[in-house]
Amino acid sequence: MPELPEVQTVVSDLKSKILQQKIINVQVLFSKIFVLEPAQIINQTIIDVLRRGKYILIKLSNGYLVVHLRMTGRFFVASKKSSKIILTPEQQKHLHVLIELQDYLLLFQDQRKFGRMHFYQNLAWLESKLGPEPLSPDFTISYLSQICKSNRQIKALLLDQSKIAGLGNIYVDEVLWQVGVHPNTPACNIVFTKLKIMHTAIQNILQQAIAMQGTTFLSYAFDGAQKGKFLTYLKVFNRAKLPCFRCGTTIIKIKVVQRGTHLCPACQPLDPLDFRKKISLNTGRAKQVKKN
DNA sequence: TACTGTGTTAATAC
DNA sequence: AGTATTAACACAGT
Numbered sequence: 001m002p003e004l005p006e007v008q009t010v011v012s013d014l015k016s017k018i019l020q021q022k023i024i025n026v027q028v029l030f031s032k033i034f035v036l037e038p039a040q041i042i043n044q045t046i047i048d049v050l051r052r053g054k055y056i057l058i059k060l061s062n063g064y065l066v067v068h069l070r071m072t073g074r075f076f077v078a079s080k081k082s083s084k085i086i087l088t089p090e091q092q093k094h095l096h097v098l099i100e101l102q103d104y105l106l107l108f109q110d111q112r113k114f115g116r117m118h119f120y121q122n123l124a125w126l127e128s129k130l131g132p133e134p135l136s137p138d139f140t141i142s143y144l145s146q147i148c149k150s151n152r153q154i155k156a157l158l159l160d161q162s163k164i165a166g167l168g169n170i171y172v173d174e175v176l177w178q179v180g181v182h183p184n185t186p187a188c189n190i191v192f193t194k195l196k197i198m199h200t201a202i203q204n205i206l207q208q209a210i211a212m213q214g215t216t217f218l219s220y221a222f223d224g225a226q227k228g229k230f231l232t233y234l235k236v237f238n239r240a241k242l243p244c245f246r247c248g249t250t251i252i253k254i255k256v257v258q259r260g261t262h263l264c265p266a267c268q269p270l271d272p273l274d275f276r277k278k279i280s281l282n283t284g285r286a287k288q289v290k291k292n
Numbered sequence: 293t294a295c296t297g298t299g300t301t302a303a304t305a306c
Numbered sequence: 307a308g309t310a311t312t313a314a315c316a317c318a319g320t
Contacts, residue, residue, distance in 0.1 A: 001298025032315090054299080070299050072317085094317090112316050114299070152309065161300080168298055217298055218319090237298090258311080260297075 002069045004134070004166030005209035006220050006228060007054050010075055013222045014056070014106075015049040017077045021101035022046075023060075030096035033110060036119035041065055046101075052123065053130045053165030063121040067108070073115030076107040076224040090225070111219060130165040134202050139164065141199045148187040148195060155183035156257045158202075167202070170215055170237045173262050175201045177236040182270040183256045183263060189271065208233065236262040 002010065022045045026038040044060035051057065056075075058065040067073070076091055080103055087095070087107075097108040097117065108115065120126070131147075132138035147163045148154070157163055158172045167175070176183050178201040181190060190198070214220060214228030217238060221227055231238075235245055240253035240262055249266035 003298065006298075068299080070315090071297075110316095111318070112297095114315060116300095150308085156310090159299090170298055215298075220298065259299095 001071045001218060001220050003054060003168030003171055004206055005230065006214035007051050007056060007069065008210050009213045009228060010222045011049050011051040011056055014075060014077065018046050018101060018104060018106060020045060021104060023099060023101060025100040027098040030113060033096045033113060033115055034117050036117065040119045052126055053161055055126060063119055064123065066118045066120055066126065068116050070114035072111040072219045074109050074221050076109060078105040078107060079103065080105055130161055131163045132165065134164050134166055135206055141196055144199050145192060145195050148190060150187045152187055153184050153256060154181060154187045154190060155261065157187045159257065169259050170217065171205055171209065173237045174205050174235055176268060177264060178205065180267045182268045183261050184270055236264065238262065
């Protein structure tokens with residue numbers, strides 16, 4: 001759910017509130033989410049709040065508290081009225097970690113409990129698994145064309161965090177609609193001129209979404225319950241059965257890499273050659289269908 | 293009841 | 307080595 005623009009929004013929100021705050025205490029209500037020892041962060045001061053891919057990095061003097069929201073994680077910064085901690089029902093909902101700061105309570109809520117918090121002394125582990133930031137100078141057109149020398153479907157490639165860090169299901173659908181590329185297209189079949197357009201589209205769409213504080217589709221929120229405004233600007237995602245904004249053709253929803261995928265069949269045609277290639281790649285292996 | 297969902301990873305197979 | 311598929315995590319909404 002939270003992709004780069006949503007995580008950036010959370011980071012900006014946290015940064016405006018908890019900078020220079022010292023961590024006084026930590027209460028863990030669901031330990032699976034909190035993969036570190038409270039002692040590693042207690043008494044440390046928050047020096048900075050940063051983002052890398054979809055990770056939130058809370059920089060402390062001795063290392064980083066690294067948080068991934070996964071599907072439904074969210075932060076809630078509550079001000080501390082007194083030394084006594086009283087939470088509203090809204091704040092207590094799906095509450096799993098409570099970090100007490102000098103002037104605030106930093107609450108981590110997660111309906112599905114997929115979110116994770118780690119502690120690292122440096123960012124080596126993160127850097128080893130993440131590709132470049134799509135909004136940084138590292139993300140060049142030549143880099144994009146290099147990773148696209150692959151038979152993989154373009155949607156799978158764009159979702160791969162080790163190739164580009166931060167894109168998720170919503171923005172990949174948006175980018176591919178913008179560029180007019182079918183998500184099943186083998187990446188190596190996309191011509192260079194299209195890759196250049198895709199490169200620009202990735203940056204533009206992410207920047208616009210950040211400006212709108214992200215997309216609230218199901219559960220994403222920042223600052224407890226504030227919603228992103230990019231939902232109304234989406235061109236294809238969540239628009240199945242509605243007319244394409246460009247040509248009027250009905251938007252369809254299919255499965256690609258096991259993910260719900262929205263596209264305009266007219267603007268994003270799949271080359272018959274691509275289709276044949278895909279069939280030959282799938283060596284006819286029987287699908288194993290799990291029936292409970 | 294059964295299926296879906298903005299994410300990631302490990303295991304397995306080819 | 308590179309690619310594809312599946313299950314798992316866990317819960318709420320339809």
